[in-house]
Amino acid sequence: xxKAITKRSENYSQWYNDIVKFADLAEYSxxxxxxxxxxxxxxxxxxxxxxxxxxxxxxGHVNAYFPLFIPKSFFNxxxxxxxxxxxxxxxxxxxxxxxxxxxxxxxVDDDAKLEEELIVRPTSETIIWDSYKxxxxxxxxxxxxVNQWANVVRWExxxxxxxxxxxxxxxxxxxxxxxxxxAMEEAMKMINVYRTFxxxxxxLPVYSGHKTENERFAGxxxxxxxxxxxQDGKALQAGTSHFLGQNFSKAFDVKFLNKEGKLEYVWATSxxxxxxxxxxxxxxxxxDNGLVLPxxxxxxxxxxxxxxxxxxQLAEITKTVNEKILSGLRAKGITVKYDDDDKYKPGYKFNExxxxxxxxxxxxxxxxIENGQVEVVRRDTLEKKFYPLDNIAxxxxxxxxxxxxxxxxxxxxxxxxxxxxxxxxxxxxxxxNNGGFALAYWDGTTETExxxxxxxxxxxxxxxxxxxxxxxKGNKDVYSGKDxxxxxxxxxxx
RNA sequence: CGGGGUGUAGCGCAGCCCGGUUAGCGCGCUACGUUCGGGACGUAGAGGUCGUGAGUUCGAAUCUCACCACCCCGACCA
Numbered sequence: 001x002x003k004a005i006t007k008r009s010e011n012y013s014q015w016y017n018d019i020v021k022f023a024d025l026a027e028y029s030x031x032x033x034x035x036x037x038x039x040x041x042x043x044x045x046x047x048x049x050x051x052x053x054x055x056x057x058x059x060g061h062v063n064a065y066f067p068l069f070i071p072k073s074f075f076n077x078x079x080x081x082x083x084x085x086x087x088x089x090x091x092x093x094x095x096x097x098x099x100x101x102x103x104x105x106x107x108v109d110d111d112a113k114l115e116e117e118l119i120v121r122p123t124s125e126t127i128i129w130d131s132y133k134x135x136x137x138x139x140x141x142x143x144x145x146v147n148q149w150a151n152v153v154r155w156e157x158x159x160x161x162x163x164x165x166x167x168x169x170x171x172x173x174x175x176x177x178x179x180x181x182x183a184m185e186e187a188m189k190m191i192n193v194y195r196t197f198x199x200x201x202x203x204l205p206v207y208s209g210h211k212t213e214n215e216r217f218a219g220x221x222x223x224x225x226x227x228x229x230x231q232d233g234k235a236l237q238a239g240t241s242h243f244l245g246q247n248f249s250k251a252f253d254v255k256f257l258n259k260e261g262k263l264e265y266v267w268a269t270s271x272x273x274x275x276x277x278x279x280x281x282x283x284x285x286x287x288d289n290g291l292v293l294p295x296x297x298x299x300x301x302x303x304x305x306x307x308x309x310x311x312x313q314l315a316e317i318t319k320t321v322n323e324k325i326l327s328g329l330r331a332k333g334i335t336v337k338y339d340d341d342d343k344y345k346p347g348y349k350f351n352e353x354x355x356x357x358x359x360x361x362x363x364x365x366x367x368x369i370e371n372g373q374v375e376v377v378r379r380d381t382l383e384k385k386f387y388p389l390d391n392i393a394x395x396x397x398x399x400x401x402x403x404x405x406x407x408x409x410x411x412x413x414x415x416x417x418x419x420x421x422x423x424x425x426x427x428x429x430x431x432x433n434n435g436g437f438a439l440a441y442w443d444g445t446t447e448t449e450x451x452x453x454x455x456x457x458x459x460x461x462x463x464x465x466x467x468x469x470x471x472x473k474g475n476k477d478v479y480s481g482k483d484x485x486x487x488x489x490x491x492x493x494x
Numbered sequence: 495c496g497g498g499g500u501g502u503a504g505c506g507c508a509g510c511c512c513g514g515u516u517a518g519c520g521c522g523c524u525a526c527g528u529u530c531g532g533g534a535c536g537u538a539g540a541g542g543u544c545g546u547g548a549g550u551u552c553g554a555a556u557c558u559c560a561c562c563a564c565c566c567c568g569a570c571c572a
Contacts, residue, residue, distance in 0.1 A: 028564095030563090030564095032563085032564075084571095087570065087571090088570075088571070123572095152572095154571075154572080156570080156571060156572095157495095157568095157569080157570060157571080158566095158567095158568095158570085158571085163572085164571070164572070168572075170572080217572095236572095237572060238572090239572090240572075272572080273572090274572060275572095276572055305531095307530075307531050308530075309529085309530060344533095345529080345530050345532090345533080345534065346530065346531065346532075347530080347531085347532040347533055347534080348532085348533050348534090349532090349533090350531090350532045350533080351532065351533045352533080354532090355533095363531070365531060367531080368531095375531080494572090
């Protein structure tokens with residue numbers, strides 16, 4: 001074992017870094033806080049992107065692209081928005097370099113200073129609403145249901161691959177509506193799209209609900225979020241959808257003439273998920289042997305490893321693989337790789353694909369051909385079984401479905417067993433400090449929320465949709481002892 | 495921005511305190527041979543502006559100064 005992945009129990013965050021590295025997903029570049037997403041990691045992002053894009057289009061959205069640069073003045077328009085992002089913006093001040101006469105080095109040409117600085121987008125509300133102003137005159141122009149796949153830059157102080165990097169890839173939906181109700185419905189619709197994607201595709205159980213005022217997106221009236229639990233019991237915000245009210249339409253003066261001939265401000269939403277989802281995928285499912293991927297998002301479903309000594313044996317195995325395995329699997333849309341690379345030994349390959357989380361491995365040697373069988377190993381449980389070569393495609397298809405369901409159940413069981421109702425602050429501290437979600441009553445004040453954060457580092461992740469908030473009536477806040485308004489999920493978060 | 499640390503081969507490090515002739519080690523890499531059902535082994539080999547720039551010295555990876563970069567711990571955050 002030349003390369004060993006740190007065990008989760010020893011050092012969880014080192015384990016995470018090891019998985020990213022050994023599974024060849026990403027690495028830091030020479031640019032501070034920025035990552036290189038390597039082909040295998042990018043392939044996972046492409047799978048995520050393809051599916052989400054499909055779901056967005058099915059819900060009536062279209063893609064467009066807006067500039068990377070935003071004039072500084074745009075940020076002045078919406079007060080909360082600028083406050084939320086000002087401290088982490090990259091700013092372009094010049095447009096030209098030159099060779100310095102004395103040092104012969106490349107320097108910024110001071111004569112090429114921009115009249116107005118450009119901000120590298122940390123999010124695109126402002127530049128998009130500046131365009132919407134020109135797009136919208138009448139209720140007939142609405143709704144606008146646009147999504148953008150893009151990169152954004154937030155100059156974070158501390159970064160972690162996929163979870164928080166200075167530049168990251170994401171999608172941001174920006175919609176414009178004639179009525180408040182329609183916009184609110186859109187925001188809710190999209191958080192549900194995210195929830196469906198998380199649960200059915202990522203095999204990641206999530207709590208969805210409202211964010212508190214304190215945790216809301218800068219400039220939003222209402223923020224909805226999906227929150228997942230990682231294997232250390234901490235929460236990861238996996239996606240957000242915002243009802244922006246008329247904040248941005250007022251800031252950018254976007255009005256439309258309604259059916260009654262009256263001028264009104266447009267109602268807005270925005271919603272997004274990022275490459276952070278890959279971090280969620282890693283931390284939710286993987287084990288001490290490496291990455292574990294849900295089959296629906298695995299770039300490669302099945303790898304076939306031949307075991308042989310002589311070239312003639314390899315030829316015979318290859319013939320069997322071609323005739324009895326490959327076409328059957330491909331016909332079912334299963335992505336399969338036959339790894340007959342002679343440069344590596346089987347043992348090396350077994351480990352490599354295990355670390356990379358390929359859901360199913362087939363091993364086939366002379367012995368198996370004689371017996372008409374193949375060895376099948378599933379990545380999630382590492383269980384090995386022999387199956388007949390006949391109908392191997394059906395076997396594998398069923399197994400992939402089983403793995404998808406199995407890892408969802410495992411993640412859900414984990415989350416549920418680490419989610420506890422707490423009735424007093426001592427219990428509360430115990431739950432959040434040991435890694436877990438605390439279901440607690442809250443008095444609804446930012447003051448209490450901040451005090452709890454200060455004392456425990458735990459924050460309110462969501463006010464869950466699927467908890468009837470009438471439950472809170474007659475109960476007391478876990479910290480302040482005042483009358484409770486909500487029952488919420490507290491946890492430490494990434 | 496506050497506190498701490500590190501820059502030496504592709505990666506991980508030793509050497510520096512106490513200056514000295516050819517700068518080492520592990521992994522990886524290349525060639526050949528033996529291996530091949532859970533990360534093989536042997537032999538031979540390739541690979542270095544010692545972060546950058548000045549200075550001290552007969553002589554600097556080593557001492558001095560400046561600069562740059564990155565990492566870790568805080569405050570901030572998808």
